[in-house]
Amino acid sequence: MNVQSAANRSFSRRGFLGLTAAAASVPLLAACGGGSATQGGGGGAGGTIKFWDMPWATPAYNDAAKKIAEGFSGANSKASYQIIQWNNFYQTFSSAIASKTGPAVSTGGGFQAFQFEQQGQIAYADKVIEALKKNGQFDDFLPGVVEPFKSDKGYVAVPWQLDIRPLWYRKSLFEKAGVEVPTDWSSLLEAGKKLKAAGSVGFATGSGAGNNMGNHLMIMMMLNNGGGVFSKEGELDVLNDRNVEAMEFMLELVSNGIVDPAAVSYTTDNLDAQWKDGKAAFGMYVLGVPERVGDTSGDIAVASPLAGPHGDKASLIFPNNIMMYTNTPSQEASEAFLVYYLGQLKELWRQKLMNALPVFKSITELPEFSSDPNNVKIVKEYQPIGKTFAAQGTSLNANLAALDGGQALNQFSQTILTGKTDAKSALQAFESGLKSVLKK
Template identity: 40%
Template sequence: MKKTMLVLLTTVLAASAAGCSGDAGQQSQPSGSVQDAAKSNPSAGNGAKVELQFWDMVWGPPEYIDTAKALVDQFNSENPNIKVSYQSTPWNNWYQTFTSAIAAGTAPDISTGAGYQAFQFSQMGAILPIDDVVDDLKKNGDDFLPNTVDLMKYDNHYVALPWAIDIRVPYYRKDLFQQAGVTPPKTWEELRAAAKKLSGNGKYGMVMPGDTGGTHYVFSLMLNNNGGLFNKDKKVDFLNSRNVEAVQLLADMVKDGSINPAGAGFTGDDATKSFGQGDAAIIIKNPGFPAQLPELKDKIGLMDPLTGPHGEKGTIYWINNIMLYKQSKHPQEAKQFMKWWSQNNKALWTKGHVTQLPVKKSFTEDPYFKDDPERKEILEKWIPIGKTTAYPYPAVFPELNEIEGEGVMQTLTQEIMLGKDPKAIMDKANQTMKSIMKEK
């Protein structure tokens, strides 16, 4: 999802880091419990309102913003000594929006943001650790899905709270599969054979765009094969045999004529159009994708997770999160709102129609998820095998921004579709990643 991808602007980052140099490289110790919010602002007890700024990214259709505003209004009515102002923040130029605000001393008290945002800004000294918030939530019962909260740890502190999962899963055209006499594949071998049989006469078994959406295919197959960009010690391990097998599979499918080579110049929307027109039978997208093609909704199926050549399963996902900023004058009230938001934002799905999936186990028990076959299947079959781009390293870290944002994997994806030598393109990507990670 392009919203999780950063296009790092070196000059902006340098200016922003300089603007936060007083805190750069330092992690403040967690403040007191969120239960002590009133103590942090004596005037609150005298009827004065503490004002907080909440910047929320646009995570869904228009009804999402309306739902989020209604939730903020609900919090304000339940907490008369705090007034949260809601700002819907567009994704266009979002990185510059936040870095400029941090540098100018006008950052919000709290915000949602891209998957790695809290980690990068924490490295710049701009994010407030929330160890106490996590402790409070765990004391009241851990309602988070496994491997979501601990991913938010950086430099021995929790720097954000997870709220949604953005995952990539494969969809297929039921009608095209039926016409070709093909059943949905269960293994890599079956995937290659099915895609080949579905190709010909200007049609392709699979469409893969050349933008960041195309990198999700590469990530998905690498992680499906228990590969990954790094090892458990956070060292670049891109040339491991599992990754080589994944890239080779895509290269072989290109040679088979099963992947449209013109996809190297496609955007995600182009890929969707190709799939919708019946020019391709398989596509990898986010949950809720069939709703983008309502006229074909009954003809689009969700594939089961593939079993890799060594018996593993997996796919790529991102844990989107909510974070606090050190510039806040009212950190305890901000923590109070963060905790409330985490516990009460189920309506973002049931009314706001977010296409991602919640990190709260209790939310997933709602009929909105239980009674929808696609959402239910993704939650049951796909979420448990999701892995981050940091895998197998157990947490996310700032350099992932640059690895994704610099287009390392995007270039690799395009070159696969152009039929270039897999070893050569992997060697080039490996060197770039090592440079980013400052490895020799």
């Protein structure tokens, strides 16, 4: 598959949603109340379930997903399949839901379900979870992937794939510099100095147009030090000591030239080129970097997670999800469709159409997935320590759309990457920017 194309879309879909939330504080659906779980049709089964999906990968993915969706025939219902492009996707959903022409079930932006939940448009998935427990599929979920979607009112959505940020390294560059792959922050600093002296980039990243890797790196380093943007209770907690310490370390990497001085302007194409051309020795990136840059020789491999100075280990993870809407011809049919669709997901990985981690253990054991040792390592070492943008808390919410891809985070990342700041000043400006867009 065209991994680069798919991954670029993964950056833009969240970035756009974040900008939308930041600029408009989540558009309201005028004259469109929450309604009941069977708005637009009776309470019994029947009718056609409209399933809207996104171009998560190449067209072959959508062809396969369409075949799966249209194979549904439960609850005296059938399903239709429609592709929604990432460009302006939030407006597409918002307008359709307001006019009651939207989907009954959909994939979409990572925090989309929580935004529409605030407007009373999401049908909770508790009965789907109950059905998965009864058929044994709930026990097949990887640890911790379902819990972030549980609110005090119910499950807002159900996860179906994971977008994760592992650390990668190029073996030959470490051999050339005569250093071991780092295992903690201090060894990263020392290895980075020697890699730089050998002409390599010791910690590759980028924060240019359309590239969220710099943003994600800043959050990941906070998480890797036991910090995070929010408290365990969900309150803004940007200036905690662990975040300050993490950003002081990032500034040390920048001041030593371990981070490329031009990284602040690097697009994903620039970052890809550094990995492809043998310049990048180490860095956080997406799943499937060797395939993405066209080097499957084995020289690019996943490194084990770093330990922070206090022993913390964490990876940044985005659990993409499937959501149900209150406007449906039949809530029973929506639920039956979602249970059915989740049961068929293995086909997408069996056909090697997904550049993402599956949420089910059984799919990670498929030979089409487990034949890649990098995949196995990510599932074993990174997924169990995965934390979301909600950390230090665990529950997702609508405010996260304004954080991820929003201007406050982007400006903060660029400030750190230029090195022309101190950690507390940068974090104070970041906190101020977030306060102006987050809902109270």
